[in-house]
Amino acid sequence: MTRMSVSLATIAAVLAMVAAPAHALKPFTAQYDASFKGISAGGSMSLSQQGNRWTYSMGIRNAMANLSQATVFDTAAGRYRPLGGSDRSTYLMKTRSVVTRYNWNGLQARWTGDVKPQRAGPVAMQPGDIDALLVNLALVRDVGAGRTSMNYRLVENGKAKSLAYRVAGRERITVGGRALDTTRVVQSAGGKQTTVWVATGVPTPVRIVQREDGSEVFRLQLSSWR
Numbered sequence: 001m002t003r004m005s006v007s008l009a010t011i012a013a014v015l016a017m018v019a020a021p022a023h024a025l026k027p028f029t030a031q032y033d034a035s036f037k038g039i040s041a042g043g044s045m046s047l048s049q050q051g052n053r054w055t056y057s058m059g060i061r062n063a064m065a066n067l068s069q070a071t072v073f074d075t076a077a078g079r080y081r082p083l084g085g086s087d088r089s090t091y092l093m094k095t096r097s098v099v100t101r102y103n104w105n106g107l108q109a110r111w112t113g114d115v116k117p118q119r120a121g122p123v124a125m126q127p128g129d130i131d132a133l134l135v136n137l138a139l140v141r142d143v144g145a146g147r148t149s150m151n152y153r154l155v156e157n158g159k160a161k162s163l164a165y166r167v168a169g170r171e172r173i174t175v176g177g178r179a180l181d182t183t184r185v186v187q188s189a190g191g192k193q194t195t196v197w198v199a200t201g202v203p204t205p206v207r208i209v210q211r212e213d214g215s216e217v218f219r220l221q222l223s224s225w226r
Contacts, residue, residue, distance in 0.1 A: 025054060025075070025137075030204045030225035034060050036067070036218045043220050045136075045204050053083070056133055060218065065091040071133045080138060082131045082155075100131065100156070109155050119158025129155045136196070136205050139165065143183050143198040150185070163187050165196070173197060173206050175222050182206050 025047065032043030041062035048055050057070040071085040085100040098113040108122035109129075130138060130152055142150045150165040168186040172179055180199040187194045197207040208220040 025049075026203060028203045028225055031223050032060075032220040033223050034062075034218065034220050035216075036060055036062055036065050038216070039064055041065070047137075047203070056137060058133060058136075060220070065089065067091075069133050071131055073134060077127075079128055080130055080134045082129075082134055085131055085133065098157075102129075102155075111158055115158065121158055123155060123158060123160055125155060125160075126153060129153050129160070132156050135163065136208070139185060139196050140198050140203060140205065143167070143185060144200060161189075163189075168195070171197060173199075175202075175206060176224050180206055 027048050028046065030045045032045070034041040034043035039062050041060050043058070043060045045058045046056070053072055053074050055070060055072050057068070059066075059068045061067070067089045069085070069087050071082050073080050073082045075081065081104065082100075082102050083104075084102060086098070087100070088097045089095070096114045098111055098115055100109060100111050102109050102125065104125070107125040109125055110121040110123075111119060132154060135152060135154065138152060139150065148167040152163045152165075154161050154163050165185045165187045168184045171182050171184055173182050174180070180202065182197040182199045185196050185198065191213045193211045195207075195209045195211075196205050199206050202222070202225065204222065204225060205220070206222045208218075210217045210219075
C-alpha cells in the first residue's frame, strides 16, 4: 500500500467517525420500581420503531393512580422531533386525557381533550422543540456525548418554556445486581426539581426523581431493561 493510499484510508476512517451519530436509537423495553406520592407503583418505558417513526411510552401504576404517556417522533438534523403525543391519568377515580399535535409545516402545536381553552393553543414552535417525555432520551444522548449542561425548549400543556439541566455529580447505582456508574443531572424551576441519573450503555434513565416544594412526587428506579 502506498503512502498516499494509507493517508486516504486514514482520512476516510476519520470522516466516518465524525459522520456517525454519537447516540443511535435502538428499541428497548425497561421496567422500573416506582412510587407516586409515597405509594409504591410499577413503572415501564419502551421505545419501538415503525419505518422512520418511533413511539416512546411511559407508564406508572398503583392502587391510586394510573399514568400513561406516549410520544410519536422522528429524527431531523440529529434532533428528536415530536409529531404527536397522548397523556392520560387516572387519580382518585378522576380521569384526564390530553392529545397533542405538532405541525412542523406550520410550526404550531395544539392540544385537545381535557384542556382549558387557554391551554389548547396554538403555540408557536421552533426547530429543536421537544416534549417532556423526549427529554429523557435527549438527556441519555447528550450526557453520553459528554455535555455538562443541556438546554431544551419544551412545548407542552399549552405553552413553551426553557429547561436547563446541569451535571450535579456521579453516583454508583445497582440495577439487577449490576453496578452502574451514573451521571446525575438536575433541573429546577418554580418550586419543582427533576433529577435524572444516566449511565453509559443504558438507553433509558437509571433513575428519575421529581420533587415539588421539597416533597417527592414520583420516583422511577430502573430494575431491568432489554
